[in-house]
Amino acid sequence: MNNATSRHPSRTFSVSEFMDFGERYGIDYRFPMLLQKPELPHASPVLQGEVEEMTLPCGMCVTHSDVQVLQPYETTSRHSSPLYMLVVLEGCVRLTLNGQDHVLRSGMAFSSRLSEHQTMRARHPADCKLRTLSLGLYPDGAWRTGMLESLIREWETCQTPTLIWQVPGFLLSGLQYAQKCAPGSVPRQLMLEGLILQLFGHGLSVCQAERGQRLAASGEQQRLEMIRRLLEQAPENDYTLNELAQRAAMSPSSLRGKFRAVYGCSVFDYLRDCRLERARGFLLEGYSVQQAAWMSGYQHATNFSTAFRRRYGFPPGDVLKLC
Template sequence: MNTLAAHPPAGQTQHILTPQSLAQLGLRFGIEYRIEGRSEGVAPVAQGRVHDVSLSTSLHLTLSDLQVERTYWSASRQTVPWFISVVLEGHINATVGNQCLAFAAGDGLCAHFTPQHSLTVYQPAQPRLRTVNLAVLATAPHDLPLAPKEALLHRWRLPEPLIAILRATIDQPPSACHQPLVWQGLALQLLGHGLPQSPLSPLEEHCANHRTETRLTPRDRGCLTRLHQRIADDPTQRYCLNDLARDVAMSPSSLRQKFRAYYGYSLFDHLRQSRLAQAYRDLERGYSVQQAAHACGYRHATNFATAFKRAFGIAPHEVFNRS
């Protein structure tokens, strides 16, 4: 099976992220990491490419192209006026305060967070996660709007031409002499498109006003974690909500509510995404698009292709052709 580590773009350094190396990064950038399952110091959490691009002193840009082998969470404990993250391939969930949103390929995230209301990003195990992350450390040098008084999480959709440029540019060697200049321009475009026009969009206001607090006991968390891993490990099984609820000694409605409260998305969103991730791995192993679609429960290849591209930002046949 092809992996990012096995087939890196020419001239780009590969990284293996372990619990130990993530902890060191966390100390440097004020981020706390939590890893699903056991956390041995040397077992890989992810592998691929992560590098910074030198911009002005008020902007910090990080490019990331990873195969995530173990689900993990990152919680930023600093105050940042504005933070932009763009998902080029893969999917994540982000939480700030009582706002929780899912982000797939082509989505942009704009956040303002503080140590009291940190930005927590859920990064599930997946074949490929490509992101562009831009932290604004000071607003004055670029005449940007001041950060709001309250923590904020805003989702926006990238224009297709900008997505294409970002996908092409992120694969260029970081040592190229023109790269900082190119990324300086792209960073300003991301800010222009990503900064919210108003404190909250209608959808986010609805989420903030209607999301209910759900109490989770240590037992609940343990049961949900095991169920989450069970589905991720064996997504092609035929699952029934009533059976799953009985397995964790919850009512079906309680399981739905607690799963969403803990992970930020529904139980069956997780099942669908896990099946698509399995299809990605099958395509890399040489399955045809039709075979991969049927294996993960899709009767029609066209519906599968639409869901696959929405999740990963790439068509199934492109994965098959490069395997």
Template sequence: MNPASYPPSQSAAPLAARRLTVADFTTYEHRYHLTHRFPSLPKRHCPHGGCMVAEGHIGECQPWRDLQLVGSDLNVYHTYETLAREDAPGHVSIIVMLEGCAELRLGDRHCSLTPGNGVLLAYAGAQRLSARHIAGQRVRAVNLTVLEQALEEDPRLASLTPLMQARGGLWSLSVSNGLCQSLAEWLSSRAQGAAALLQSEGLALQLLSQALATHDPSRPPPPSRHAEAPIASFRDHRLLERVRNHLDSHPGDAHSLQTLAELACMSPSSLREKFRQTYGQPIFDYLRERRLALAYQLLREGESVQQVATQVGYRHATNFATAFRQRYGVAPRDVE
């Protein structure tokens, strides 16, 4: 059984967090042939792209030509969506989620990524590819992208080429606990130069090895359960989105499972299970993360601890302070 998340390495001091605005996200678009959408940030409320979307760090390295290893460790304050542009090159990606959750779509297939799980993605350029990262959570993930050209030139990767010829797809990927721990350590590593390159090469080889072991070259690999048979129907997804949007818009309100189930037109037990399966965490865990992420943002803007506690739904500032310290490792009064 996978843990709820793979903790960062304790052997090194945390990497300095960086505030990432809409404009910062835009700088990645040309390099990776993608676009971003920020559904909760209308342009009129975000002049010149200055609104902060997330805070943390993104690490990039190129183990060798036509391969890119990207690690993200972000506190997400506003939901954002990433979409592949029409000129995006064909590629195979191996994505591993260490903390938080994300939604991935390729054509009519859907996959919810949760901690300790991976996905093997083959993008042939003919289908719509998008990812969604919801607000109110910490997301730690690693993505290894191999361009189609590398698949053709490296005989070791030949068995992945049929995935491209089949017009792409999504497959679940088994990732060992040991590799997840190594990826978590890499995310928080301060290694530089040759040491950093060797570390990234080793991780890239391990990820590729697990992808090759998962894929049987004699037949297409079985699709993931989430990709082909999600527990929630299309109608359910729309209703779950209604609930999640309601929580995003009213994080400070008192919510009960019964009233949320009525909003979703489901029984309380169905809502509890389908929300967890779709978004990778229990519904009230999601609400707590959303409240604390909003609290962190408000504290950064200078509001008092008591004001923030009330706004995010805590009746007592002491309870809020305890939950905040458990989540971020610092007291609310120490946020700068």
């Protein structure tokens, strides 16, 4: 079993290096700047940061990126994978699959099957920080026996070609902790393998629940999405379950159960994550911890600091230091 790890320390990645990545992983890259200025050399920088590639003993191919995007670029997948997952730990990724656009923000995961008939396109604007985990199983990989093969079969029965879901906080915290271990070390690989299997397991449970929810009326689905967007767009407001249930024309217990079934987390776990992501943006803009907490819906900075550390793995006061 191959468990080799390849880590590129913090450095700048050029257009020509991206072309090498593309040949290795079956990805087409497009650089709008080169189209506008063909005279730019292929040594032009695209990313700055760290990229780590590894194949875990279970057969899962993992790429961890912690980078700053220096110039915009787009990707189009050409490889096949019976199950692919992208986890956004920080930043925002815009994807297109089968003509449908998707936006992934911090703490969200995207799962799909990739093939020549189902290609994925991603767009990355300049001047943004991006930290992601890219997880893939490839047709000739070593996963064809054991748990992952069972996972593939279960996923196929859900008949859900694309799934976007919120990653639970405990898994995000675990991933943060695992990244602190020495690259290539056995403890780190064991932790990552366990966490990644949990990621796929949680995604599968969301997928199965979503399949059941397809039987619900489309009007009900729209009302749930209305609640989700309300929480995302105005997380600083105070909400009660009864108030949200009235807006969704459901009983509180129905809203609680159906929201979790569709989005993979409770109403107020989702609200907490939206508030913390809003607060992180304020901190990056230079606001104090107290100001960011208040503007994001927290009445007490202590409660905010505790929730922020649990979500991101470091205190809110360290946000600018880690950028």
